[in-house]
Amino acid sequence: MKDTMQSISELIRERRSVKRGYIQKEVKQDLIVSLLNDAVWAPNHGLREPWRFIFISNDRKESFIEEAILSCFPKGQHEQMWNKFNDVPAFLIVVMKTDPRQKQWDENFAATSSMLQNLQLLAWEKDLGMCWKTPNFIYDPRFYEALEIEKDEKIISMLQIGYFDKETPIPNRTRTDVKEKLTYF
Numbered sequence: 001m002k003d004t005m006q007s008i009s010e011l012i013r014e015r016r017s018v019k020r021g022y023i024q025k026e027v028k029q030d031l032i033v034s035l036l037n038d039a040v041w042a043p044n045h046g047l048r049e050p051w052r053f054i055f056i057s058n059d060r061k062e063s064f065i066e067e068a069i070l071s072c073f074p075k076g077q078h079e080q081m082w083n084k085f086n087d088v089p090a091f092l093i094v095v096m097k098t099d100p101r102q103k104q105w106d107e108n109f110a111a112t113s114s115m116l117q118n119l120q121l122l123a124w125e126k127d128l129g130m131c132w133k134t135p136n137f138i139y140d141p142r143f144y145e146a147l148e149i150e151k152d153e154k155i156i157s158m159l160q161i162g163y164f165d166k167e168t169p170i171p172n173r174t175r176t177d178v179k180e181k182l183t184y185f
């Protein structure tokens with residue numbers, strides 16, 4: 001937990017996606033619920049709140065990898081996938097309600113994305129790392145089936161969540177100055 005108040009701009013600039021270097025400190029379900037209850041104050045058109053979540057704690061991780069992730073891979077890749085994801089302390093599957101109308105679908109996607117960035121910032125404030133992941137298997141019907149995702153739902157992200165070793169360097173991942181992307185009409 002940061003000991004001094006950060007401005008929003010400092011928090012936005014400081015947050016990084018944490019992809020590795022996780023430490024095996026428990027990610028408590030209560031904390032995730034509390035962060036989500038703040039994150040859902042994101043703008044969402046028509047107050048449709050087009051999201052739901054599936055939290056996978058450390059205790060349930062092995063079953064999740066086995067039943068959901070490995071089901072999308074041939075046997076020969078199971079060990080590699082197991083090793084890749086077993087290091088991650090917890091996961092959050094973020095599910096969006098789809099809509100047959102393009103406008104509403106787009107609005108739902110945008111609202112869910114706004115909520116997700118809120119969540120990542122709120123987690124960072126608590127020294128909890130996250131990475132928004134979109135591996136190919138989050139599009140695989142076998143992954144949907146294992147997680148009982150409904151026909152009118154779409155998985156937006158498999159968030160990786162974990163406390164992390166602050167000594168592990170995170171690439172700076174700088175941004176382009178907006179002057180290069182801004183024109184005036």
Ligand SMILES: Cc1cc2nc3c(=O)[nH]c(=O)nc-3n(C[C@H](O)[C@H](O)[C@H](O)COP(=O)(O)O)c2cc1C
Pocket residue numbers: 015016017018019131132133134135173
């Ligand atoms: C929609 C979306 C999908 C992403 N998918 C992945 C992914 O599959 N694997 C990954 O390592 N990072 C993924 N990321 C994280 C980005 O790589 C990361 O945000 C980017 O490198 C900028 O780094 P930063 O978040 O630390 O500023 C994704 C981010 C977004 C917004």
